[in-house]
Amino acid sequence: MAEVLVYVDHVDGAVRKPTLELLTLARRVGEPVAVALGSGAGDTAAALAEHGAVKVLTHEAAEYGDYLVVPKVDALQAAVEAVSPAAVLVPSSAEGKEIAARLALRLGSGIITDAVDLEAGDEGPVATQSVFAAAFTTKSRVSKGTPVITVKPNSAAVEPAPAAGAVEALSVSFSAAATGTKVTSRTARESTGRPELTEAAIVVSGGRGVNGAENFAIIEALADSLGAAVGASRAAVDAGWYPHTNQVGQTGKSVSPQLYIASGISGAIQHRAGMQTSKTIVAINKDAEAPIFELVDYGVVGDLFDVVPQLTEEVKSRKG
Amino acid sequence: MSLRIVVTVKYVPDATGDRHFADDLTVDRDDVDGLLSELDEYAVEQALQISENSDDDVEITVLTVGPEDAKDALRKALSMGADKAIHVEDDDLHGTDAIGTSLVLAKAIEKAGYDLVVSGMASTDGTMGVVPALLAERLGVPQVTLLSEVSVEDGTVKGRRDGDAATEQLEASLPAVVSVTDQSGEARYPSFRGIMAAKKKPVESWDLSDLDIDEDEVGLENAYTTVESATERPARTAGTIVKDEGEGGKQLAEFLAGQKFI
Ligand SMILES: Cc1cc2nc3c(=O)[nH]c(=O)nc-3n(C[C@H](O)[C@H](O)[C@H](O)COP(=O)(O)OP(=O)(O)OC[C@H]3O[C@@H](n4cnc5c(N)ncnc54)[C@H](O)[C@@H]3O)c2cc1C
Ligand SMILES: Cc1cc2nc3c(=O)[nH]c(=O)nc-3n(C[C@H](O)[C@H](O)[C@H](O)COP(=O)(O)OP(=O)(O)OC[C@H]3O[C@@H](n4cnc5c(N)ncnc54)[C@H](O)[C@@H]3O)c2cc1C
Numbered sequence: 001m002a003e004v005l006v007y008v009d010h011v012d013g014a015v016r017k018p019t020l021e022l023l024t025l026a027r028r029v030g031e032p033v034a035v036a037l038g039s040g041a042g043d044t045a046a047a048l049a050e051h052g053a054v055k056v057l058t059h060e061a062a063e064y065g066d067y068l069v070v071p072k073v074d075a076l077q078a079a080v081e082a083v084s085p086a087a088v089l090v091p092s093s094a095e096g097k098e099i100a101a102r103l104a105l106r107l108g109s110g111i112i113t114d115a116v117d118l119e120a121g122d123e124g125p126v127a128t129q130s131v132f133a134a135a136f137t138t139k140s141r142v143s144k145g146t147p148v149i150t151v152k153p154n155s156a157a158v159e160p161a162p163a164a165g166a167v168e169a170l171s172v173s174f175s176a177a178a179t180g181t182k183v184t185s186r187t188a189r190e191s192t193g194r195p196e197l198t199e200a201a202i203v204v205s206g207g208r209g210v211n212g213a214e215n216f217a218i219i220e221a222l223a224d225s226l227g228a229a230v231g232a233s234r235a236a237v238d239a240g241w242y243p244h245t246n247q248v249g250q251t252g253k254s255v256s257p258q259l260y261i262a263s264g265i266s267g268a269i270q271h272r273a274g275m276q277t278s279k280t281i282v283a284i285n286k287d288a289e290a291p292i293f294e295l296v297d298y299g300v301v302g303d304l305f306d307v308v309p310q311l312t313e314e315v316k317s318r319k320g
Numbered sequence: 321m322s323l324r325i326v327v328t329v330k331y332v333p334d335a336t337g338d339r340h341f342a343d344d345l346t347v348d349r350d351d352v353d354g355l356l357s358e359l360d361e362y363a364v365e366q367a368l369q370i371s372e373n374s375d376d377d378v379e380i381t382v383l384t385v386g387p388e389d390a391k392d393a394l395r396k397a398l399s400m401g402a403d404k405a406i407h408v409e410d411d412d413l414h415g416t417d418a419i420g421t422s423l424v425l426a427k428a429i430e431k432a433g434y435d436l437v438v439s440g441m442a443s444t445d446g447t448m449g450v451v452p453a454l455l456a457e458r459l460g461v462p463q464v465t466l467l468s469e470v471s472v473e474d475g476t477v478k479g480r481r482d483g484d485a486a487t488e489q490l491e492a493s494l495p496a497v498v499s500v501t502d503q504s505g506e507a508r509y510p511s512f513r514g515i516m517a518a519k520k521k522p523v524e525s526w527d528l529s530d531l532d533i534d535e536d537e538v539g540l541e542n543a544y545t546t547v548e549s550a551t552e553r554p555a556r557t558a559g560t561i562v563k564d565e566g567e568g569g570k571q572l573a574e575f576l577a578g579q580k581f582i
Contacts, residue, residue, distance in 0.1 A: 011485060068462075068463065068464070068481075068488075068490060069453065069463060069465075070463075073457075093484055094449060094466055094483065094484070095483065097448065097449050097450050097453075098449075098450065098453035098465065100450075101448075101450035101453045101454050101457075102453050102454065102456075102457040104419065104544075105419060105422070105454055105457050105458065106457070109544060110417065110419060110543070110544025110545040111418060111419065111448075111450065111544070111545070112545055113448045113449070113450060114447070114448070126548065130553075131447075131550075132335075132339045132340075133335065134553060135339065135340075135552065135553055136341065136551065136552055136553060137550070137553055138345075138547050138548075138549065138550045138551075139547070139548045139549045140545055140546060140547045140548060141545070141546055141548065142544060142545050142546075143544060143545060143546040144544040145544065177457075177462075180461070180462030180463075180492055180493075180496075181463060181464055181490055181492045181496075182490065182491045183488050183489070183490060184478075184489045184490065185488065185489040186486045186487070186488050186489075187486055187487045187488075188486045189484075189485055202581065226581065244468075244482065244503055245482065245484070250335075250444065251441065251442075251501065258581070259576070259579075259581050269335050269336055270335065273335075273447075280579060281556075281559075282575070282576075284568075284572070288563075293559075293561055294556070295556055295559075296556075296559040296561070297556075297559040298559055298560050298561075298562075298572065298575045299559060299560070299561040299562070300561075300562055300564050300568040300569075300571070300572050301561060301562070301563045301564060301568075302563065302564025302568040306564060306566075306568065307564055307568040307569045307572065308569065309569070310567075310568070310569025310570060311569035311570075311572050311573055312569075313569070314569055314570050314572075315576070318573065318577060319582060
């Protein structure tokens with residue numbers, strides 16, 4: 001069976017969930033061969049093998065941390081040359097898309113970004129995209145070269161499928177461009193202890209209606225009662241009430257959880273672009289005319305300062 | 321010293337309109353009003369600020385690849401304060417994908433001459449967020465992308481990139497390609513004077529032959545990707561909406577329990 005390269009997103013060897021999802025999708029189109037780069041690359045092998053990687057190509061070098069994007073492109077290109085895969089799959093993070101694009105260009109290939117599903121087709125993998133703020137679903141394929149496809153988080157269930165996961169060192173020689181953009185400093189984001197926004201099964205978001213940074217505590221309390229991640233609208237972020245990294249929408253994160261709860265969010269098209277594919281949508285808004293109600297499975301017209309704390313208490317008491 | 325900045329700006333269908341696809345599965349650009357992609361306003365703004373903070377002689381050229389109407393996007397950027405504009409327009413460009421678009425942009429940027437390219441973080445229609453990286457690869461210059469802060473001094477561009485896991489400070493020598501996010505600072509509104517002045521600013525029109533691009537390198541037929549189908553998402557079935565009469569939170573909890581979320 002043809003091999004499929006899967007780019008591994010990991011933090012010091014801890015594989016992030018979207019990569020495990022990619023391994024599930026990769027198995028539909030071939031045999032997954034994972035590529036793990038940078039510090040801790042070797043430590044990813046066990047998790048990758050557990051989820052279907054027949055081989056894990058690793059390479060550790062300081063360049064991956066010290067310079068932007070290009071060293072990773074060089075490495076993936078080396079992996080493509082070593083393996084001649086039927087496709088290359090990359091998680092759809094901002095960086096993932098940039099790596100994938102440059103790789104596609106070097107390979108003379110097309111690129112599809114933000115796939116939400118992938119299946120085998122007669123002429124290569126067929127990717128499903130959700131476009132125009134999720135108003136349309138398209139099916140596309142790469143028609144020239146080795147398909148390079150980036151896939152959004154939550155596009156497939158993580159399925160264990162033990163495979164050999166044989167670790168092999170990848171040999172990489174960096175291009176002249178590799179050291180073009182220096183990372184002069186890096187400040188890691190502090191963990192909140194809550195689930196990662198794009199990976200969470202439940203997201204509880206607050207908007208302008210939350211009316212103040214201190215009031216986000218009631219959004220966080222609801223999130224914690226449900227084991228959820230916290231999101232925010234751009235209005236809330238722009239007001240400085242919550243960090244930009246938690247913004248949901250076109251220019252923030254796009255999320256596709258099992259449950260999305262929007263409080264004090266009107267439902268502007270740019271916000272909808274980031275959450276419309278959530279399985280179940282719930283909104284709390286005091287304006288019965290708010291566009292968010294067009295999307296909901298369940299909506300409460302009311303003051304979030306009454307409804308949210310009551311809901312939190314009820315969740316807590318039901319969970320005992 | 322002088323600094324030549326090229327800002328890439330895309331003309332897109334208004335996101336608040338009823339966007340859809342034409343029969344050939346390309347974006348229907350006739351039915352919905354177009355505008356300068358809002359995220360490219362941030363690129364124009366940062367180019368203007370780089371110019372205002374510079375002791376050098378700075379010239380800002382805005383560049384678009386798109387149909388006739390795309391001139392509107394250029395006018396808007398000129399009225400914000402850019403100096404001149406280039407419009408690449410050719411019937412053979414219809415249906416060009418990201419790889420092809422980046423080829424046309426890169427050739428035009430080279431022909432125009434540049435020290436710095438400034439792009440938006442993503443267009444508001446394709447929303448791929450890949451064109452700046454593709455331009456850097458094609459031009460063979462550093463990419464300094466997704467910046468929420470940017471500055472240029474002594475031939476060096478510096479910026480802040482807020483990633484998923486960390487915030488990074490980046491640095492590269494010019495020439496370079498930069499892209500800026502909507503966190504980089506509110507874009508200015510064109511003043512009346514700016515709008516009047518824009519009418520007199522030069523807009524050059526180039527076609528594929530001006531850029532030595534063969535018609536079989538671009539367009540729908542030659543795209544590296546093929547869209548097989550586009551279907552409108554079925555409207556969501558109307559949900560249950562209740563008015564809070566004091567029990568709204570409890571009712572919602574009941575719904576969530578019924579859906580097995582609690
Ligand atoms: C290029 C571009 C990109 C953008 N990207 C994003 C993005 O990524 N994410 C995003 O969210 N937005 C984005 N926006 C902004 C978007 O257009 C909206 O401005 C934004 O989503 C509005 O946020 P909001 O719903 O919190 O605020 P508003 O639209 O002001 O809505 C607040 C809502 O809260 C309700 N409310 C007020 N008080 C209460 C209360 N006590 N109880 C209950 N309800 C209450 C009100 O009835 C209202 O419906 C973008 C815009 C542009 C132009
Ligand atoms: C819904 C949809 C899905 C698509 N999916 C794909 C796909 O999977 N693969 C693919 O190859 N193509 C795809 N396309 C086509 C692609 O969007 C266009 O080819 C496009 O011009 C380049 O990508 P982008 O607009 O997404 O640019 P982005 O990479 O999102 O844009 C970033 C920046 O590049 C600059 N820029 C982009 N286009 C232009 C332009 N024409 N003129 C001037 N500056 C520009 C702007 O500064 C912009 O802010 C899709 C188009 C649509 C509408």
